[in-house]
Amino acid sequence: MNATLPHFLIISAALFSLGLLAALSRRTAIFILIGIEMMLAAANINFIAFWRMAPRMPEGADHSGVMFVIFAIAAAAAEAAVGLALVIAIFRHHRTTKVNEINQLKG
Amino acid sequence: MNIFALIIISVVVLAGALSAAFLPRLVHATLAVILTFVGVACMYFLLGAEFVGLVQIFVYVGAVAILIVFTILLTNPEEKSEGVNWLGILAAAAVFVGLAWAITNTALPGQVPEVEPLTVKQIGDTLMTDYVWPLMGIGLLLTAALIGALILVMEEKE
Numbered sequence: 001m002n003a004t005l006p007h008f009l010i011i012s013a014a015l016f017s018l019g020l021l022a023a024l025s026r027r028t029a030i031f032i033l034i035g036i037e038m039m040l041a042a043a044n045i046n047f048i049a050f051w052r053m054a055p056r057m058p059e060g061a062d063h064s065g066v067m068f069v070i071f072a073i074a075a076a077a078a079e080a081a082v083g084l085a086l087v088i089a090i091f092r093h094h095r096t097t098k099v100n101e102i103n104q105l106k107g
Numbered sequence: 108m109n110i111f112a113l114i115i116i117s118v119v120v121l122a123g124a125l126s127a128a129f130l131p132r133l134v135h136a137t138l139a140v141i142l143t144f145v146g147v148a149c150m151y152f153l154l155g156a157e158f159v160g161l162v163q164i165f166v167y168v169g170a171v172a173i174l175i176v177f178t179i180l181l182t183n184p185e186e187k188s189e190g191v192n193w194l195g196i197l198a199a200a201a202v203f204v205g206l207a208w209a210i211t212n213t214a215l216p217g218q219v220p221e222v223e224p225l226t227v228k229q230i231g232d233t234l235m236t237d238y239v240w241p242l243m244g245i246g247l248l249l250t251a252a253l254i255g256a257l258i259l260v261m262e263e264k265e
Contacts (some may be wrong), residue, residue: 001111002110003109003216004216005112005216005217006216006248009215010210011114011120012209013174013206014121014203015147016202020199020208021195022124022127025191025195030133030179033139035128037140041167045147048154049165052155053216054220066225067230069156069159070162070230071241071245078251084174085259086259088178089123090180091182096184097182
């Protein structure tokens, strides 16, 4: 039996939900970032699955799906670097990385 | 495309993601995340996008995971178990049910088309012709992110 497009989409939806769960239920800022990374990975699976499974255009191969994933991975790497630098900067001021203890701007 | 390979890979991916959401020790959770990223790379291999799978392993397992481990060891966060966040579980389950409903109710192509494999030369050609401006933009973004991360963690002068 062959794996088809809906299988990949269901798995990527499950991975997206688990990433959302990690982002919502973790208290540590680092793991909220990791949850966001997992949601990005789920979106990338969708790109690659649609690139592979979609009916081919008559005028030849189209690599947009792969290109989108390459750019998304580069943007995600930049986001992780800046996010973790922010975590370290916050830790230096507050000696904690728990997001529910960093509430200075709360009215 | 064998469905058994997909089942094994998806069990690894989803178990890793679930452990990343719930394991109390953060270093263990990081290892679970690495497992998830390797599984996602295997899924790319299964779909015939070998270059993207290798990029995924290099960038996520090689760079982002190491960065996360460094941050955990530098900040030493202790994660106390604060009970189960039922609202988060409810939100995630609602999102999954909505997405699954949308997927099962959409007419999607059910067969796998035959394609010639995508070579790295083709990817490079496309990057240098059709996608050259996005490539420049991502280079600018990475430079800005590098400088921004350095400025954020630089020691402040008294």
